[in-house]
Amino acid sequence: MxxxxxxxxxxxxxxxxxxxxxxxxxxxxxxxxxxxxxxxxxxxxxxTNRDDLLDQITQRTRERLSPAEATVSKTLQAPRDRQLVTRLMQDLLERMRRDRSSYLAMLELRLEATRRPELRAALTKVFTANLQDGIRFHLGAGLPGDETTVVLLYLAMSGLLVDELTVPDTLAPYSQDRLVADMVERIVGPGETGH
Missing domain, CATH: 1.10.10.60 (Homeodomain-like)
Incomplete structure (x- = not known):
């Protein structure tokens, strides 16, 4: 090698x-x-083989889609409230739009994982780590909500991202910024502030 x-x-x-x-x-x-x-x-x-390539693509897409630490640090200078959560979700949407190929590759890997148990295990590990990192980040930053809040945001954003990056005309009549803001308000709550 x-x-x-x-x-x-x-x-x-x-x-x-x-x-x-x-x-x-x-x-x-x-x-x-x-x-x-x-x-x-x-x-x-x-x-070594296709499985090795798929495994390493999984790791590389995670690297490419992760936010830059400097950007996150700058964003976290804002008050720890629902508006900051909205901004973080909007930043996530923009990051996925900028690297659409990585997100689409991950969707392809998800489909391939339904037929390949080894890949399913690798993706489960990566997505579990992503979710747990998100929970730790959210709670550690003192953002409003609890672990379930983060899981619900993850699920809602996942659905929005799939439509936005695969069939964008479905959501074309709606403002994505407004959808993200409404989603955060309904999941986090209108008056929630961080710790």
């Missing part, structure tokens, strides 16, 4: 684009090589 980290990352980014554009069946080592603009056979030098 080759160990050039920059090349591995470039191949994973190419694989994310292939997966988002062509779906799981279109994800081949040859397609990744073509997307990355590298000689045929390069991807097979970095990943």
């Amino acid at each position: 080759r160990q050039n980290p920059e090349r591995r990352t470039a191949l994973l980014d190419a694989a994310i684009e292939v997966l988002a554009r062509n779906g799981s069946r279109g994800l081949t080592f040859r397609a990744v090589d073509a997307q990355a603009g590298v000689p045929t056979g390069t991807t097979s030098n970095y990943f």
